[in-house]
Amino acid sequence: MSVSRELFPLVLVDIALFCVDQRGLRVLVVRRADEPEKGRWALPGGILKPDIDVSLQDAALRVLREKVGVEIPHLEEVCTFSGPDRDARGWSISVLFYALLPRNEIEAVGKKKVEALDWSDAARPAQKLAFDHAAQLRRALATLRDKVERHALPLHLMPEKFTLTDLQRTCEAILGRELDKSVFRRRLKGSEDLLELDEFERGAQRPAQLWKARVGFQFAV
Amino acid sequence: MSVSRELFPLVLVDIALFCVDQRGLRVLVVRRADEPEKGRWALPGGILKPDIDVSLQDAALRVLREKVGVEIPHLEEVCTFSGPDRDARGWSISVLFYALLPRNEIEAVGKKKVEALDWSDAARPAQKLAFDHAAQLRRALATLRDKVERHALPLHLMPEKFTLTDLQRTCEAILGRELDKSVFRRRLKGSEDLLELDEFERGAQRPAQLWKARVGFQFAV
């Protein structure tokens, strides 16, 4: 069966892949290898393939696997972007997701890939992004911030074991502001998703207790 | 230009159109006039038409105009539903929106339309809905409730002039629980979006002061 191309929009998925490193909250950007906008920086994205994807979320996971080389533990839909002029190929829809990458997997990103990629400042990306990806990034960041602001714990960004100070620094990186230690820890007392370990991280000063996320925890309020 | 149909998913928009009447929060359902699922009840929806729509939101407004016969003041995206099996026509994407219809425009709905439609209980629809529209309705309702729970005022559902008791009943209908009058009114004191009028609604007992929404108010927290 063949139909007119003009009757069907191009369907894409784009992903804002966030991580938190020493510099703060970062987002992955890749240099486009193909037209349109070849050579410019953009959020990783790709065309939906109905023959192999079973859902849009599945397509986003595949794109991350193919272009970035990692399995992502957490992916969430943000919203759609659509219209006749946002992509040179014609009427298009982008379904935007955001994903969270654990701190200990940052190094693995892009290992087997040839395309240039960069971890850019999520709030103020150094690169001018292609398409409407600057707006997409703002929306993804706002959605993520809103969730953490509403007291969801971004445990997907943490390694298996972490200290509460680690977790606080991660939240601060997302929100872009400092949190009060006492308030933060008081809130955590009521969390079902945190498990206390009998281990301590020994560093330069007083050892800090280690915690881990409950298996099957939800990134929710 | 012609391309294989299998490479392009069907792109649809569906809308949960809410109103509040004497019975509570209702959602519009229509009886499908065409295959697939002909004769079954569903949320109003339609196929994106890239030749006339300039965005998905625009497509949703057009569908409401065509199938329901009203201009909707407020439309908001909820999320997408996608996959190969949710529609008999093949791999499909539905972008779900919810819309709010002012109390005084309920009567106008479906006047010039032949298709059967019904205002169904939004929390417990009487009809068994086609496709995955039952899940879509649950998501739309959850999104709307979340917003009102977070103290957004559903002014889009109100007529031009209304009493605070009216507004409270509307919030209660959405949330499915009663609110405390004193708490509700205390909150409204700080609202920038409400304007006091020098008019009163005279009813069976003590007259109630009338209010109106600020022009250009946002349905936000």
Add this chain to the structure above:
DNA sequence: AGAATAGTGTCTGTCAGACAGTATCGC
């Protein structure tokens, strides 16, 4: 007067912010 609805006042518990204070490490 009494019922009904509109609108206000007040007590209380919870929780966030602020910040001081204590504990335990390395040096």
Add this chain to the structure above:
DNA sequence: GCGATACTGTCTGACAGACACTATTCT
């Protein structure tokens, strides 16, 4: 001991819930 980091205690103000109270109308 001293600096640094981990962790706790406490005061306060904002606000939500509960509920009693006053105000104004109709019958």
